[in-house]
Amino acid sequence: MLGTRAELIEKIRLGEDSFLELEEVKFAGGKLRGPAQEDLADELAAFANSAGGVLLLGVEDRAREVLGIPLEHLDAVEARVRQACEDSVKPPLAPVIERMTLPDSAGAEQPVLRVEVARSLFVHQSQGGYFHRVGSSKRPMPPDHLARLFQQRSQSRLIRFDETPVSRATLTDLDEVLWRRFAPAQSADAPEVLLGKLAMAAQDEQDIWRPTVAGLLMASREPHRYLPGALIQAVAYAGTTVVPEGELVYQRDAQDITGPLDEQVRMACAFVRKNMQVAAFKRADGGRVDMPQYDMTAVFEAVVNAVAHRDYSMAGAKVRLRLFADRLELYSPGMLPNTMTPESLPFRQAARNEALTSLLARCPVGDDELALYRSHLMDKRGEGVSIILARSEALSGKRPEYQMNDDSELVLTIYAARTEQEA
The missing domain is CATH 3.30.565.60 (Heat Shock Protein 90)
Known part of the structure; x- marks a missing residue:
């Protein structure tokens, strides 16, 4: 989701939406002042409770301008994100945090942090309550919506987790040499159909074939890229x-x-x-x-x-x-x-x-x-x-x-x- 420079640059130009949040990083006296840990937790939990999304740190929202993060402060900003996910969200989140550069208005490359949160199988509570993403902002979930979400995600977990598709992964993330060792020697099935029979791939809610958790664990050289902690x-x-x-x-x-x-x-x-x-x-x-x-x-x-x-x-x-x-x-x-x-x-x-x-x-x-x-x-x-x-x-x-x-x-x-x- 918004994984390439070109995609991010275009989305910044268009502004925030259901899948993108832009946050300026502020300092005072050389110390990190914003965004606060609690605010980060609210935004990231809202993405997890919805369809997932990307938080881009180092970009000002109103002017849609890349301001960047000083290199010497990148560690502190990343640490605050991790603390927000681990200490201020229940159950904790494990986002993908990527350091990258994007061009500012003058064309100079500026360091930013890209934080991607996948749609969760759980309902997450941050210190501000239960939030979800509505357009370009987070909103508290009304009681009836929250009740339905708990019910839907409880039902989705009845499907064994190792057979669920991983939303950010594609079938190209599976090494054919690794998954072919489980397949019959002679099969006329298309690769995605064969992977489906092996429970190594499944169709997501948009009918797109994705690797399952089991597929990534057995046929990916780097399963921890998509399943943090799979090591x-x-x-x-x-x-x-x-x-x-x-x-x-x-x-x-x-x-x-x-x-x-x-x-x-x-x-x-x-x-x-x-x-x-x-x-x-x-x-x-x-x-x-x-x-x-x-x-x-x-x-x-x-x-x-x-x-x-x-x-x-x-x-x-x-x-x-x-x-x-x-x-x-x-x-x-x-x-x-x-x-x-x-x-x-x-x-x-x-x-x-x-x-x-x-x-x-x-x-x-x-x-x-x-x-x-x-x-x-x-x-x-x-x-x-x-x-x-x-x-x-x-x-x-x-x-x-x-x-x-x-x-x-x-x-x-x-x-x-x-x-x-x-x-």
Whole structure:
């Protein structure tokens, strides 16, 4: 939406409408004075409650003139936008924020911020209340309109989120090499029809074919471009806490793992292999036995479960893998479905993302060591949690623990086996 310079320049010339808001950025004494965080929250929530739109910061509305934002203040302006979305909107928003330049009246290029908000599946409240976009301005929603919107968007969420089309994406965002691996070898269907049968594409409200959430997660090289948070944030710490006391270098390694989900799983397992300790012991016969801190089959199962069953509708929330000296922690966004509890996980099975799990079940493991254990990423038998618990406890002597964090994140802790280096 209004993604190119030419489109933005033309829209600025025409002025604000249902899809464009222009905001001048003001400073006083070198400090950011406007727009206020609460005003930004109202405007962005109004877009999310309507059909989506673009907020362009650094452009004066009345004269429709590009004024720009001083380069040294771009970070502060972006931070205010993020804070507005995260702290002043419920549920939070995760817009696409882009730094770019546009020509002013003299033709000089000026830095601006383009903030794009998609139409949401939820109804968002900002500090001013519930707003929607009417023409070129935001308006409070009348009670009857608000009631209808809650009903409509609740119904839309009955469709599984992983099968919903992503409004800003096009079929060209799907890598044909990646999606063809799921398609029958011989098919006379047009690509969009074939993608539709795979639940990797669907028609939106204007009957335009768009990639679905599952399609982007499995067939895009950069799914996080359209699904903020569709990545694994992996960090290896030096000690047993986030900032070990007395440690100057508290992170040994860190990586944002992106790409299609099957690649994310492989890279996350490689990250754990690289950063965990492996002890060497001598056997009585003089041979050597290696003792890793973690059972990689259990780690593999845990990562697959995290990416397959997390809630992708929680914009911006990401899977987090944290490796400490004595444990591995894996955070997966979303509440447990269907009245499940952490205690019932080994005994019950529920799929939040059926299209996604179906595609993952057709993905080869692609890792020589793990392929000895299973040929494909998922087997759909629901045995993953039991395997994680049993194999990890057999190695470390301590049973892994599941718990909920603020009713919005499932946390798995796998304890490391005690290791002593070979003498």
